[in-house]
Amino acid sequence: MSEIAKLELNGEIFEFPVIEGTENEKAIDISSLRTKTGYITMDPGFKNTGSCESSITYLDGEVGILRYRGYSIEQLAEKASFLEVAYLLIYGSLPTQIELTSFTNSITKHTLVAEDMKQFFEAYPAKAHPMGVLASMVCSLSTFYPESLDPNRSKEAKDLTILRLLGKLPTLAAWSHKNALRHPFMYPKNSLDYCSNFMHMMFAMPTEEYTVDPVISAALNKLLILHADHEQNCSTATVRVVGSSQSNLYSTISAGISALWGPLHGGANQEVIEMLEQIQNDGGDVDKWVLKAKDKNDTFRLMGFGHRVYKNFDPRANIIKKACDDILEKLNVNDPLLAIAKKLEKVALEDEYFKTRNLYPNVDFYSGIIYRALNIPTEMFTVMFAIGRLPGWISQWKEMTEGGEPIGRPRQIYTGATERDYVEISKR
Numbered sequence: 060m061s062e063i064a065k066l067e068l069n070g071e072i073f074e075f076p077v078i079e080g081t082e083n084e085k086a087i088d089i090s091s092l093r094t095k096t097g098y099i100t101m102d103p104g105f106k107n108t109g110s111c112e113s114s115i116t117y118l119d120g121e122v123g124i125l126r127y128r129g130y131s132i133e134q135l136a137e138k139a140s141f142l143e144v145a146y147l148l149i150y151g152s153l154p155t156q157i158e159l160t161s162f163t164n165s166i167t168k169h170t171l172v173a174e175d176m177k178q179f180f181e182a183y184p185a186k187a188h189p190m191g192v193l194a195s196m197v198c199s200l201s202t203f204y205p206e207s208l209d210p211n212r213s214k215e216a217k218d219l220t221i222l223r224l225l226g227k228l229p230t231l232a233a234w235s236h237k238n239a240l241r242h243p244f245m246y247p248k249n250s251l252d253y254c255s256n257f258m259h260m261m262f263a264m265p266t267e268e269y270t271v272d273p274v275i276s277a278a279l280n281k282l283l284i285l286h287a288d289h290e291q292n293c294s295t296a297t298v299r300v301v302g303s304s305q306s307n308l309y310s311t312i313s314a315g316i317s318a319l320w321g322p323l324h325g326g327a328n329q330e331v332i333e334m335l336e337q338i339q340n341d342g343g344d345v346d347k348w349v350l351k352a353k354d355k356n357d358t359f360r361l362m363g364f365g366h367r368v369y370k371n372f373d374p375r376a377n378i379i380k381k382a383c384d385d386i387l388e389k390l391n392v393n394d395p396l397l398a399i400a401k402k403l404e405k406v407a408l409e410d411e412y413f414k415t416r417n418l419y420p421n422v423d424f425y426s427g428i429i430y431r432a433l434n435i436p437t438e439m440f441t442v443m444f445a446i447g448r449l450p451g452w453i454s455q456w457k458e459m460t461e462g463g464e465p466i467g468r469p470r471q472i473y474t475g476a477t478e479r480d481y482v483e484i485s486k487r
């Protein structure tokens with residue numbers, strides 16, 4: 060028998076059905092609450108609010124489980140390719156070899172961006188943050204493909220937009236970096252795999268040969284998989300809400316990129332490295348910085364620590380920490396920031412403040428150290444996160460539109476002035 064939740068309000072009892080997920084997660088369905096009672100619920104930051112049912116990603120923050128479509132993040136990061144995971148997220152099952160080849164070839168056909176877009180890049184100042192450039196460029200794609208403005212036109216049109224986004228995002232990302240250097244843009248090389256092609260566009264120069272180290276492509280592949288989806292986080296919730304107004308997919312993904320940029324979300328990976336550099340330049344006294352993070356009169360927070368849903372450990376952080384040692388060794392890189400990061404983690408994990416608040420390193424704590432080893436500049440770290448998160452955003456948007464979800468439109472409790480008469484300016 061299905062569970063029922065009872066709410067007693069002013070002496071009257073109201074009943075609400077309980078929804079149960081495949082992993083026994085439970086929710087009280089309050090969609091009829093306002094009609095039945097006249098009340099709404101209040102939950103700033105949506106800490107206890109489910110906005111949808113989803114079959115894409117399962118996450119148990121208490122025990123540190125993360126699975127895409129049922130497959131553990133550990134197995135996928137170890138064995139799969141990023142495009143295999145993208146297919147899994149977007150279409151629901153692991154691709155056969157034929158499906159993967161066809162998906163990969165189709166994406167490869169869309170890696171070029173319109174030549175006119177080069178002028179947009181050139182108009183940005185060299186100092187432009189690449190996340191600002193990326194969000195604008197992705198939104199600009201909608202102007203080149205007006206047929207995409209109706210996101211529900213046909214399955215074929217939807218798939219074409221998805222392929223274009225997956226193909227073009229690395230090109231736009233790499234070109235935002237080249238533009239910052241005022242170096243010539245490198246065109247995509249379609250004989251390369253997804254990650255190697257990105258590195259080629261980032262680092263090759265027309266004047267010399269450039270070969271991508273397979274250790275680097277493998278490291279990037281792993282990082283992108285670990286970032287590919289994370290259920291209803293800030294940017295994904297943004298994508299679902301923006302997409303719910305039936306805005307086109309380019310503008311919807313652009314909104315997701317903007318949400319990701321913030322330092323409390325994807326922007327934390329840049330902040331972590333800047334924080335570690337600051338600690339290093341300050342003499343490397345991690346205790347001092349842990350004290351600062353605990354001081355409520357100090358706005359400083361340990362970036363890369365804490366998570367809204369992980370209250371034991373972030374499984375992505377565990378994988379990245381292990382990979383970090385391995386990759387640095389293989390690339391023969393000795394980064395003093397890694398030693399500071401490890402010391403900081405140790406001190407924080409033994410500290411009562413962090414223990415009682417369940418604050419652990421998150422995905423962003425060690426990822427920046429790997430990006431540094433791959434020569435990715437700090438300002439590009441959040442862009443890397445966006446490339447990884449793209450399949451997740453697309454799959455969540457697809458699920459939302461195909462499930463016919465209503466437009467996202469929360470309510471509020473008004474606390475402003477009650478009705479008053481307009482006062483002529485001369486009398487104010």
Ligand code: CMC
Pocket residue numbers: 104289292322323324325327352353359360361362363364365366367368416418421422423
């Ligand atoms: N350093 C010091 N104190 C912290 C930190 C931190 N990094 N994170 C949380 N706290 C404290 C916070 O001050 C609060 O203390 P109190 O109960 O005394 O008021 C308590 O822990 C709970 O924090 P909260 O801000 O209410 O928790 P939240 O769930 O709203 O925020 C968070 C989660 C990730 C925004 C937050 O932990 C944070 O700001 N972390 C640093 C930024 C960061 O690394 N973000 C990346 C998240 S992972 C990548 C992604 O998927 O976005």
